[in-house]
Amino acid sequence: MDASLICDELCELDLDVQSTDEFFEKMSVKAQTLGYVTANFLQAIKEREFNYPTALPVEPYPVAIPHSDPVNIIKQFIAPVRLKHEIDWCEMANNDNILKVRVVFLLGFKREEGHVELLQLLIENFQDKEIMDQLLAAETKEKFLDIVKHLKGF
DSSP: OOGGGBOGGGOEEEEOOSSHHHHHHHHHHHHHHTTSBOTTHHHHHHHHHHHSOOEEOOSSSOEEOOBOOGGGBSSOEEEEEEEEEEEEEEETTEEEEEEEEEEEEEEEOSSSTTHHHHHHHHHHHHTOHHHHHHHHHOOSHHHHHHHHHTSTTO
8 A cells, every 4th residue: 555645744643632523623624724625524524424433443442544525635645643532433334332542544535446455454454452552652743653654555
């Protein structure tokens, strides 16, 4: 997979948010300001998340992979984010189950093709306890990004 999709300027380390809405609001402003998404991105991603939640119940730690429809993406990106604290996030395909999420990979793709393979690759990495422990322990944004850019398959 192409590591150039990993966006340094959209990466956040210890983003302080209390909810998914606050996460989407902060990340949407940043992504729109930097020219990655349209003005409609925030509303679109909130609606999509409400209808199709994106938290994965992977072990050792749940991870969220929110994404919007391609029409709202200007430049493709993968924005890896570590939250300061766990927040409640609805489980994918099971809106009634709430997971505690601290790692989020916000995805922005202009086309549908290839993203299934990327998701499979990310899930494989998210199930590796050593990798997840490293992501949670990274002391700097640079170290965090280095771990992300060296995930298996990138």
